[in-house]
Amino acid sequence: MNFMQALRTRWNDADTLVCVGLDPDPARFPAAMGDDPDAVFAFCRAIVDATADLACAFKPQIAHFAALRAEDALERLIAHIHETHPGVPVILDAKRGDIGSTAQRYVVEAFERYDADAVTLNPYLGRDSIQPFLDRADKGVILLCRTSNPGGADFQNLGCGGRPLYQRVAETIARDWNAHGNCALVTGATFPEELGQVRRIVGDLPLLVPGIGAQGGDVEAVLREGADAHGAGLMISSSRAILYASSGEDFAAAARTATQALRDQINTCRTQA
């Protein structure tokens, strides 16, 4: 099953649009894990095992592992997800983008080294920087469009041929880059009006939506503006609000409760839409 098929299966069969973000920060781990030399893996595995049935995808952020010299933990974590929770796709949040020869190596990094099902990419270097990823019809190619951070508007909202640049990005990717049907876009929950603009441009293209939880995005506005014609089409991502729902030894149970609450809130909004 390719990434898009796996994602749609999770949306339909597990009835969830929640993407669980994996951004390990040892300073926020429970004190009891302090002595564990493999704490990054142990913490993330516990979160994964507690939330897998509630997730449409997992999204490990590569910098949170690399900064800790924990790339090996990330490899083992993704292998654990595939083995223990088959069918839940893994999005490697790496935001890569470079000239073609280097892009080829990033393809190997994402899909061979880490065995991810999809990867986030920065489209700013243009089509040739993304082509090696687009050629992998089995994998998801998730491109930054309108990011969730306050400074996202600095360039993304600049006028470009009479429209904001992020709308040009959405239009070009949906129209010209998606020949294999493997593209999706990153559009932040913190700017719901722009999210709605993107949805109107791209039809049913899937959207990865960070910014719920710690960044304060509004779930109801995300569903109103971002849902596709089938009331789905979204990977609504939350990391810190799930991972650090408790700083105690009950962290995994608390993460499950937070994920379930988010899924239920989303599904309530879907039925009201």
Ligand SMILES: O=c1ccn([C@@H]2O[C@H](COP(=O)(O)O)[C@@H](O)[C@H]2O)c(=O)[nH]1
């Ligand atoms: O526009 C973007 C693109 C990516 N992210 C990433 O998502 C998570 C958000 O974490 P929270 O704790 O849920 O705020 C993080 O890994 C970012 O690198 C984003 O926030 N915005």
